Amino acid sequence: MILIKKVLTIAGSDCSGGAGIQADIKTITAHKMYAMSAITALTAQNTTGVYGILDADPEFIGKQIDCIFQDIRPDAVKIGMVSNSRTIEIIVEKLIQYQAENIVIDPVMVSTSGSELLCYEARKTLIDKLLPLGTLITPNIPEAQVICGFKIESEEDMVRAAVCIWEKIHGAVLIKGGHLVHEAADLLYANNQRHWFREERVHTVNTHGTGCTLSSAIACNLADGNSLDESIKKAKKYLTGALKTGLNIGKGSGPLEHTYCLQLL
Numbered sequence: 001m002i003l004i005k006k007v008l009t010i011a012g013s014d015c016s017g018g019a020g021i022q023a024d025i026k027t028i029t030a031h032k033m034y035a036m037s038a039i040t041a042l043t044a045q046n047t048t049g050v051y052g053i054l055d056a057d058p059e060f061i062g063k064q065i066d067c068i069f070q071d072i073r074p075d076a077v078k079i080g081m082v083s084n085s086r087t088i089e090i091i092v093e094k095l096i097q098y099q100a101e102n103i104v105i106d107p108v109m110v111s112t113s114g115s116e117l118l119c120y121e122a123r124k125t126l127i128d129k130l131l132p133l134g135t136l137i138t139p140n141i142p143e144a145q146v147i148c149g150f151k152i153e154s155e156e157d158m159v160r161a162a163v164c165i166w167e168k169i170h171g172a173v174l175i176k177g178g179h180l181v182h183e184a185a186d187l188l189y190a191n192n193q194r195h196w197f198r199e200e201r202v203h204t205v206n207t208h209g210t211g212c213t214l215s216s217a218i219a220c221n222l223a224d225g226n227s228l229d230e231s232i233k234k235a236k237k238y239l240t241g242a243l244k245t246g247l248n249i250g251k252g253s254g255p256l257e258h259t260y261c262l263q264l265l
């Protein structure tokens with residue numbers, strides 16, 4: 001009999017396969033785990049941008065989560081695009097009802113190409129209601145700026161922002177430094193302790209879906225029983241490997257490759 005860890009992603013669909021649910025499922029599968037999904041929205045997007053968004057009915061999102069938890073309980077949950085306040089409220093209700101564990105929240109707000117993936121009015125609901133439920137939240141620099149309310153331009157600013165976010169949500173935060181120059185350095189702040197995770201910066205424009213991939217990989221590593229530190233370290237190694245394979249498809253910022261980096265796991 002095969003024993004397999006189960007990971008649920010609650011996120012939006014990217015029809016071009018680079019980000020969202022598709023990136024999450026590829027990542028979970030590459031980790032040799034069983035992937036499940038509750039789809040919050042359909043997006044019409046590709047490597048050049050987001051051209052349309054169709055939100056799923058919040059009650060139906062709740063139904064998807066019910067079907068999953070009542071049958072195959074996930075060992076970890078990754079949460080990505082959540083669109084609007086009602087969707088966030090339903091997800092919060094279900095996570096509490098089912099006492100979900102190992103919750104990694106990527107507080108997706110705006111795509112790199114500039115499209116709003118979370119409606120502006122829902123930011124407060126996300127920060128006040130959903131983020132405090134995370135085992136870890138993984139904002140990029142623009143998202144961290146929204147949560148903490150000031151500009152982040154240096155590693156010192158990242159430290160100040162992480163402390164501020166910790167105080168707001170009373171939970172672990174990993175601020176991703178991909179939007180700063182130099183190294184790809186991410187900062188974990190939890191329980192008054194900070195830990196930098198540094199990897200070389202891969203010189204490529206093909207970074208579509210890096211945030212989705214990182215958060216899913218962390219969820220997989222937590223599902224496997226790793227500590228938070230170890231989960232992030234392994235996930236960053238996976239991500240850097242996926243960037244380094246040098247896949248170059250599409251006319252814009254292309255997706256990552258999830259097959260040939262398997263040997264890095």
Ligand SMILES: Nc1ncnc2c1ncn2[C@@H]1O[C@H](COP(=O)(O)OP(=O)(O)O)[C@@H](O)[C@H]1O
Pocket residue numbers: 112139140141176177178179184185186199200201202203204207209210211212214236239240243
């Ligand atoms: N060019 C790159 N080379 C290596 N790692 C990168 C690169 N760009 C981003 N990363 C890493 O990818 C992850 C996602 O980063 P980021 O781009 O900041 O988030 P998002 O995709 O949510 O905007 C982080 O671990 C970051 O350090």
Ligand SMILES: Cc1ncc(COP(=O)(O)OP(=O)(O)O)c(N)n1
Pocket residue numbers: 011012013014019020021043080081108110111112113117207208209210211212213
């Ligand atoms: C459906 C969907 N979810 C999330 C994103 C954002 O992906 P992310 O990896 O955070 O970053 P970019 O790919 O936008 O750089 C998305 N585009 N679509």
